[in-house]
Amino acid sequence: MTAMENVLHIALVGNPNSGKTALFNRLTGSRQKVANYAGVTVERKEGRYTSPTGRSVRVLDLPGTYSLNATSPDEAVTRDVCMGRFEGETRPDLLVCVADATNLRLHLRFVLELQRLGLPMVLALNMCDAAAKRGIRIDVEALQAGLGMPVIETVAIRHRGTSELVRRLDGPLPPPTAMPVAPGADLHAEVSRLLATAVTVPRRTARIDDALDRFFLHPVFGLAILSVLMFFMFQAVFAWAAPLMDGLDAGVSAVGAMLANVVPPGLLHSLLIDGLIAGVGSVVVFLPQILILFLFILFLEESGYLPRAAFLLDRLMVGAGLTGRSFIPLLSSFACAVPGIMAARTIQDPRDRLATILVAPLMTCSARLPVYALLIAAFIPKQQVLGAFNLQGLVLFGLYFSGIVGALVVAWVMKKIRKDQNEHALLLELPSYRMPNPIDIAIGLWERAMIFLRRVGTIILSLTVLLWLMSSFPAPPDGATGAPIDYSFAGIIGHAIQPLFAPLGFGWEICVALVPGMAAREVAVSALATVYALSSTGDDAAGQLLPIIAGQWSLPTALSLLAWYVFAPQCVSTLAVIRRETESWRTVALAAGYLFGLAYLASMLTYQIARLLT
Numbered sequence: 001m002t003a004m005e006n007v008l009h010i011a012l013v014g015n016p017n018s019g020k021t022a023l024f025n026r027l028t029g030s031r032q033k034v035a036n037y038a039g040v041t042v043e044r045k046e047g048r049y050t051s052p053t054g055r056s057v058r059v060l061d062l063p064g065t066y067s068l069n070a071t072s073p074d075e076a077v078t079r080d081v082c083m084g085r086f087e088g089e090t091r092p093d094l095l096v097c098v099a100d101a102t103n104l105r106l107h108l109r110f111v112l113e114l115q116r117l118g119l120p121m122v123l124a125l126n127m128c129d130a131a132a133k134r135g136i137r138i139d140v141e142a143l144q145a146g147l148g149m150p151v152i153e154t155v156a157i158r159h160r161g162t163s164e165l166v167r168r169l170d171g172p173l174p175p176p177t178a179m180p181v182a183p184g185a186d187l188h189a190e191v192s193r194l195l196a197t198a199v200t201v202p203r204r205t206a207r208i209d210d211a212l213d214r215f216f217l218h219p220v221f222g223l224a225i226l227s228v229l230m231f232f233m234f235q236a237v238f239a240w241a242a243p244l245m246d247g248l249d250a251g252v253s254a255v256g257a258m259l260a261n262v263v264p265p266g267l268l269h270s271l272l273i274d275g276l277i278a279g280v281g282s283v284v285v286f287l288p289q290i291l292i293l294f295l296f297i298l299f300l301e302e303s304g305y306l307p308r309a310a311f312l313l314d315r316l317m318v319g320a321g322l323t324g325r326s327f328i329p330l331l332s333s334f335a336c337a338v339p340g341i342m343a344a345r346t347i348q349d350p351r352d353r354l355a356t357i358l359v360a361p362l363m364t365c366s367a368r369l370p371v372y373a374l375l376i377a378a379f380i381p382k383q384q385v386l387g388a389f390n391l392q393g394l395v396l397f398g399l400y401f402s403g404i405v406g407a408l409v410v411a412w413v414m415k416k417i418r419k420d421q422n423e424h425a426l427l428l429e430l431p432s433y434r435m436p437n438p439i440d441i442a443i444g445l446w447e448r449a450m451i452f453l454r455r456v457g458t459i460i461l462s463l464t465v466l467l468w469l470m471s472s473f474p475a476p477p478d479g480a481t482g483a484p485i486d487y488s489f490a491g492i493i494g495h496a497i498q499p500l501f502a503p504l505g506f507g508w509e510i511c512v513a514l515v516p517g518m519a520a521r522e523v524a525v526s527a528l529a530t531v532y533a534l535s536s537t538g539d540d541a542a543g544q545l546l547p548i549i550a551g552q553w554s555l556p557t558a559l560s561l562l563a564w565y566v567f568a569p570q571c572v573s574t575l576a577v578i579r580r581e582t583e584s585w586r587t588v589a590l591a592a593g594y595l596f597g598l599a600y601l602a603s604m605l606t607y608q609i610a611r612l613l614t
Contacts, residue, residue: 024045212433303435455522
């Protein structure tokens with residue numbers, strides 16, 4: 001216990017897929033914050049709760065790991081925090097080791113390894129309800145005696161599934177483990193001894209898992225199911241989000257109209273209407289689509305399906321120079337390339353890890369979604385295909401699929417360049433199937449919404465104001481006949497670089513939007529809205545970006561810009577995390593260079609071919 005204050009510092013530790021994060025969410029609820037550990041890119045999750053006796057409990061959710069013999073930055077952070085070696089991080093007063101009650105043969109080994117640290121420990125047997133359904137019988141008292149530490153049964157997905165653990169943590173700290181495992185002991189033999197005395201397992205794998213795996217892991221049916229899931233996900237992004245987006249769009253337009261009537265003409269009027277409302281408001285309306293995409297990703301992750309998808313795709317990915325372990329980082333990149341690149345730390349082979357990092361930016365991140373949605377809505381008609389499919393959803397699926405194919409091709413080329421003929425065996429733990437916990441899904445969506453809105457309120461807002469300033473000053477000279485923006489800094493820059501992008505069909509307005517889009521992709525939409533609002537003479541232009549581009553752009557230009565964003569160089573944040581993960585500016589230059597080259601080539605070919613066909 002900390003002497004300075006009545007705060008209990010506990011750390012949740014355990015293997016991946018143990019339900020540790022679900023237990024963290026149940027204990028702390030919304031009273032949690034996510035950041036990065038100082039000096040590393042490993043995510044840090046901390047929360048607090050107040051015990052029944054009024055004690056403040058600080059809970060740290062450490063990265064999941066299989067051993068203290070670290071082979072990745074995540075595992076190194078867990079080891080160093082538990083051992084008190086991490087600068088700036090308080091060593092925990094108590095370790096709560098979370099173990100999956102349905103898979104104790106794997107999870108108990110890590111528990112025994114943690115005993116050597118000599119810290120007070122409590123073992124939380126999570127998912128004990130699932131173990132009981134499988135006929136697994138655990139003698140808690142015998143296991144407690146064998147380990148020499150308190151053992152508490154928990155069900156993290158139930159409302160009162162952690163009440164017994166909370167009561168135990170509210171009491172006096174247990175003494176450091178009474179019977180630590182000797183350093184030279186065989187941990188596997190010790191686990192077998194504990195299982196023999198305390199656990200009865202009728203079957204190692206549940207019948208329901210076997211039955212489902214016969215379909216989901218089938219080399220033909222499994223791939224077909226995965227394809228259908230991905231296809232349905234992108235259909236839902238458009239079909240389900242439309243009413244919510246229309247409501248947000250109406251709200252933004254109403255706010256803009258109200259301010260236009262209240263604020264007199266002048267610089268403040270232009271800043272509010274043409275800058276903030278036109279720019280920031282044009283991005284906020286895409287929040288429903290982003291959350292629907294995350295809903296599917298979180299559901300697949302919580303259900304235990306993602307490792308199976310990685311196993312299923314291993315053969316295909318090995319042929320392209322990757323492994324099945326690359327699947328989860330690449331799928332994470334659909335949300336954002338930054339956590340996807342960070343997730344590549346779990347790949348032990350350095351060459352496979354580097355290849356995954358370099359192709360992760362080709363996955364279509366959620367920041368591209370506003371650009372895709374804007375252009376698809378403007379140029380692709382709302383109509384059904386074969387009576388069941390949304391044409392706009394089909395186009396969106398095609399864009400995502402193009403990014404995936406591009407990533408596989410780039411990985412294959414890198415494999416040929418480095419002449420790597422080695423086979424990298426895939427070893428994965430396949431967790432039990434489980435129904436996702438609505439609370440965990442809701443917390444995940446809330447965190448994603450807050451991240452998006454913070455970006456809107458910081459990066460996008462700042463760049464929108466900066467772009468408004470550059471688009472408004474200097475004022476046009478006396479007697480000027482063109483739009484005022486033509487004489488501004490932004491207009492000058494846009495006209496200057498437009499010849500470089502002329503073969504792609506980009507006008508100077510698009511060129512202006514590409515520059516701030518390097519900081520955050522979503523800014524491209526707000527930049528276009530600001531540029532066209534300032535190019536127009538009417539106040540209502542702020543809310544009319546979609547019809548403006550539909551009327552002024554050609555279809556080849558729209559298709560060219562879509563192709564550009566499939567391969568375009570990533571935002572500055574992505575390049576920065578590549579630098580931090582690889583510690584190499586050369587790798588950053590390589591990533592930015594090949595992405596720019598691919599984007600330019602794909603966009604030029606798309607524009608020139610589309611011109612010939614239309």
